[in-house]
Amino acid sequence: MIILAARMQFYFTGGLSLPDRNYYFDTDSRAIDIRQKYVKHVQNMFMLMGNEEAESRKIASSIINLETEIAKACRKKEDTRDPDKNYNKMSFDALQKSTPNVNWQIFTQSVNLTNPDTVIVGQPEFLSALNKNLKATSIYDWKNYLKWHLVRSLAPYLDDKTYEEYFNFYLGTLRGLQEPKPRWKRVVASTNASLGELIGQVYVDEYLPKGTKEKLTEIGNAIKEVYADRIKNLDWMSDATKQKALAKLNTVVMKVGYPDKWKDMSALQIDRTSYVRNVINANIWETNDDMSKFGKPVDKTEWHMYPQTYNAYYNPSNNEIVVPGCNIIVPGYERVMADDAILYSIIGGSTFGHEITHGFDDQGSKYDENGNLNDWWTAEDRQKFELKLNLSLSSLIHMLL
Numbered sequence: 001m002i003i004l005a006a007r008m009q010f011y012f013t014g015g016l017s018l019p020d021r022n023y024y025f026d027t028d029s030r031a032i033d034i035r036q037k038y039v040k041h042v043q044n045m046f047m048l049m050g051n052e053e054a055e056s057r058k059i060a061s062s063i064i065n066l067e068t069e070i071a072k073a074c075r076k077k078e079d080t081r082d083p084d085k086n087y088n089k090m091s092f093d094a095l096q097k098s099t100p101n102v103n104w105q106i107f108t109q110s111v112n113l114t115n116p117d118t119v120i121v122g123q124p125e126f127l128s129a130l131n132k133n134l135k136a137t138s139i140y141d142w143k144n145y146l147k148w149h150l151v152r153s154l155a156p157y158l159d160d161k162t163y164e165e166y167f168n169f170y171l172g173t174l175r176g177l178q179e180p181k182p183r184w185k186r187v188v189a190s191t192n193a194s195l196g197e198l199i200g201q202v203y204v205d206e207y208l209p210k211g212t213k214e215k216l217t218e219i220g221n222a223i224k225e226v227y228a229d230r231i232k233n234l235d236w237m238s239d240a241t242k243q244k245a246l247a248k249l250n251t252v253v254m255k256v257g258y259p260d261k262w263k264d265m266s267a268l269q270i271d272r273t274s275y276v277r278n279v280i281n282a283n284i285w286e287t288n289d290d291m292s293k294f295g296k297p298v299d300k301t302e303w304h305m306y307p308q309t310y311n312a313y314y315n316p317s318n319n320e321i322v323v324p325g326c327n328i329i330v331p332g333y334e335r336v337m338a339d340d341a342i343l344y345s346i347i348g349g350s351t352f353g354h355e356i357t358h359g360f361d362d363q364g365s366k367y368d369e370n371g372n373l374n375d376w377w378t379a380e381d382r383q384k385f386e387l388k389l390n391l392s393l394s395s396l397i398h399m400l401l
């Protein structure tokens with residue numbers, strides 16, 4: 001856990017407007033069609049910004065050329081899964097020396113990061129390419145590229161014409177959707193995404209039955225007990241591994257219902273100036289909130305889901321499960337606590353059991369009770385476990401075929 005308290009930053013690849021690098025190079029007819037429509041879409045967006053048609057066409061082709069250069073330096077998706085190969089630790093000084101054309105000091109200062117000493121570079125060859133492209137591309141082209149990325153990311157919150165143009169390419173051509181969701185639904189979703197912790201407080205007061213936290217804790221503990229029995233009764237696992245598994249199970253932290261401490265969002269300005277301005281303000285607030293964590297120990301009370309989000313998660317590096325309060329509600333019966341038979345059937349095994357199991361699956365089982373990547377299995381048990389995983393996987397495939 002020491003590394004998390006260090007003054008460290010992570011750098012990963014980015015900067016493309018199509019879903020991944022392959023879209024720039026694939027030669028099948030669908031890929032070619034998407035690229036043609038993409039260039040046309042960029043051109044249309046620049047025209048909506050007030051540029052002439054001919055100039056917009058030129059700008060669009062310079063943007064796809066630059067993005068293609070960037071895409072060349074991006075790893076294939078399958079090459080980004082190995083955590084070791086995508087974790088390259090270096091000093092901030094070494095980063096600056098390796099990429100002299102990038103002024104990292106200006107970058108870190110502009111996002112309020114003071115004196116980082118260490119960086120984790122996901123893909124070093126990407127930064128070398130950036131270093132080269134930064135000089136090889138004209139300022140005029142870079143300005144248009146940045147303008148494009150800004151407008152693209154804010155298009156869902158702009159005027160109807162811009163949104164329609166955005167929808168046609170990103171949700172129509174790329175994802176096959178026929179028509180946009182009604183505006184009120186889009187606005188509710190974006191408000192929830194930006195102000196989820198504020199909405200969550202109202203939601204908890206108005207919709208959750210009394211005693212939600214206590215009930216969820218009670219169900220979670222009961223499922224943990226059953227889980228412990230299951231581990232003890234395994235006929236293939238040695239006592240040594242069982243003891244470690246039980247220790248891990250016992251330390252699984254359960255965060256249920258809603259956060260004990262809400263985020264203070266009072267610095268965020270929301271007013272009637274414009275919708276897009278409010279979205280920008282919310283993005284700024286979130287970035288500042290993230291940056292304020294720099295150099296501090298990890299806040300383990302923090303939630304990464306809202307109480308009104310119908311979902312749950314296990315986080316291996318905190319060895320915790322998080323179950324939002326709305327899971328307890330039977331639709332149509334808000335504020336009413338259902339009886340145990342119903343509750344256990346809707347959130348017992350399927351939610352608590354499911355999330356706890358993530359702590360012991362192919363990935364989670366590699367983390368110890370403190371959330372560190374640390375193998376606590378005997379070699380023999382690990383081998384048996386992997387054999388079982390492969391067997392269940394192949395029987396699953398068999399069932400599907």
Ligand SMILES: [Zn+2]
Nearest residue numbers: 314354355358
């Ligand atoms: Zn799951």
